[in-house]
Amino acid sequence: MSLTLTPELIEQYQKTVEKESSSLLAMNACFKTDPLEMCVRRSKVLATNHVFSHKVESEGRPVTNQKSSGRCWIFACLNVMRLPFIKQQNLEEFEFSQSYLFFWDKIERCNYFLNKMVECVRRGEPVEGRLVSFLLHDPIPDGGQWDMVVNLVSRYGVMPKKCFPESYSAENTMRMNRILQSKLREYTRELRQVLDKDGDDAAVTETLTHQMSEIYRIVSICLGIPPQTFTWEYYDKAKAYHKVGPLTPLEFYNEHVKPVFNIEEKVCLVNDPRPDNTYGKVYTVDCLGNMVGGKQTIYNNQPVNILMDMASESIKNGEAVWFGCEVGKRFAGKLGIQDIDIHDYKSAFGVDVNVCLSKADRLIYGESLMTHAMIFTAVTLNDSGKAEKWRVENSWGEDRGEKGYLIMASNWFREFVFEIVVDKKYVPEEVLEVYNTDPITLPAWDPMGALAAAHS
Template sequence: MTDTTSFTPLTPSMIDGYTEAFDAREANRIAMNAVVNAGIDDVARNYDRARTLQRRFSVTVDNGEVTNQRRSGRCWLFSSLNVARFVAKRNLGLKTFEFSQNYAMYFDKLERCNYFLQDLAALALAGEPEDSRLVQTLLHDVMGDGGQWTMAMNVYKKYGAVPKDFFPETASSQNTGQMNTSLRTLLRQAVCRIWQAQGDAARIGKVIDATREAAHRILTIHLGEPPKSFFWEWTDEDGEFHRDGEITPQEFWNKYVDAGLEDYVCLVDDPRAEHPKGTKIGIEHLGNVVGGDPTEYLNVPAAFMKDCVRRILTEQGIPVWFGADCHPMMDRKNGAWATDLFEYGRVYDTVFDMDKEERVRFADSAMNHAMAFVGVDVADDGTTTNRWRVENSWGSDIADKGYFTMDDPWFDEYVYEVAVPKSMLPAEYLEALDRPAIMLPAWDPMGALA
């Protein structure tokens, strides 16, 4: 127990002193009046930086109208399917096309229920205390909407994908709160029963079986019953009609999304010195499909990540999935990110000077949103990047019809992960992929989900 006897209490005289100092500086009252009436972002927005952030790019990949995840945390599914739909549109000759994100979420959540139950049962049988930090972390984080590129590929490899018309959005897919609350209660109740079984494997197995079936029932009630096959026909952008006949979701994915996305490698920029660049990182207990690929990353410098993204956009002409901390220095309405876009320190008369490593280490920053790069402005030298075009999944009513602009220094500070073809890696990085990963605990910030 912490000894608080040496702590200094906050006293009325201290507060009076702070108030006196506040009132003595005229700029504080001006700032208060402005922020109270207009809000901090409108007051702190750097006018000069905002007006000089160009929305032009030397390379642009046209992926059509943006999607909208509504009140759900499915950005990782939306963004990965946005990459996949670009490939599918190219193969089908379509100008517009969208995959069913509801279908992907259905099977992710069903698989994740099973993964969680198996994982917690193994801990119980190994004698892990129910009140350990690990068990409590897993219970706290259960059944959110977030995920990772590798987790998305696990779903697509096993279940394929379907056009949105064949499994459209529902009230619960667009607003997942109540469905997730019900699933969390179901799973936590199952964990309670697992620990009450006191190591009886047969009894634990019955709890898992009953809970999986109940989870399937809850998901189907909320999201609908996903198709096992569908009859596929379409008219391409040249007006030519095509009929493919009955096809399964797995066959559709394998036939029309043929860019090898399943074999991509996830690169991360973990800035902490104890995790050297060129090593593989894994997160314990992080996954969704039992038997699927583990969630692992190759830790590389941000400059290498940038180089890969630039080359994919300029040489292959395909969108690139990435994960970032989207909140800092974001102008959501106008669709802009820049490290100097808001002058909060000047308004508050306070210095904010933590670097990326310090922000990660002290819980001020972690990946929380996934999107796709669809453009870049490259300087005349052919390698230096000035800014990036980003396809978001927040609808077309904001930004440039839903597309955002990212200043290049913002990439260095707040982008954490990109998914790229394995073939782009040099020999030393390929060798690192073959070595065992440095395993980090379940609560490590690199395990944050987009």
């Protein structure tokens, strides 16, 4: 049985809408207004304030801006990392170079992709099959996951932004990405031809080596070549002069950053409530990564209340929290408010939106997935010690919310936060023990393999 949209049925729909005064009023408002802005509840805005019961000692300055790029996962990591570093160095403001890690991610990610294309051939995956087609759709995205930034920092270290500043293609990645996409698809065909011919490892390695030399040239032209060593000169809050270096970025991380922020001591917890993905187990996603020989992307799946408690505990102890979420839902962007009740869709459209399905059903039916990474810097706890609201440092500049800081209700956290990262000292032993089990592999197209990439 199927429904045909006959002229009579369309006329019935039209007459119904035209008889509804609320629909006509909403139609008039939408003529010149963003539908989401029209639905914002004034009462919720009036009840919102950036006052919190627990807050990290000092927040990072300046507010960062990823601009037209999908580097939020890198920005969020470096924004968390800079807080203890600023305190240690007694700085007024500071940024790590996001472009530095982005450069190495592009290089490593292209190499990872090409090696996966070789693996797919050896696994018998046809180029028209779902897996290879999915991977070829976007072979070099900007977005990433926590374990990917761990790979980059562990291998390449970090450096101050002043020593490797932004370039046009770091802030506006579309053109560079399209060049790389074209080359990676071309290289995939070339690799399959080499493998079809004789499958010789030496021939494959020779082909990959040449291909990556061309990738390195493209990325270097777009982003610049990071210095192998650098010297950092700066004034502290007391206006005293300091000089660090010359040293490599990895030496800078190991000697000056790692003592206050050891990225390998951080634990990534996720909330995936789908019935088939049991809590208390670890998962990974097929072909998801950014570095050959790097850390595997691992998800420790836990109930959302565990994530909220661990994030609260970290903030109570003065440590900010990296997290991944679906940023676009129930979000009043200009005001910087994330709250399930911020939009009154029912009054405007006669139906509710976003929360008619459960969090699990939204994942199952393609209505939800992680899109963006930010950091928590404050939380308000009620008399029972449970979180009520959160302060969020974003990486979209100062134009959103309170000079770049958003406010999130805990009802929004439960529905749209999928991932947090805290120091393992805040994680119960029984949760840590889950990492000792073998991960369950989800398919490459599973929504838990989504990459944090959203920009303003």
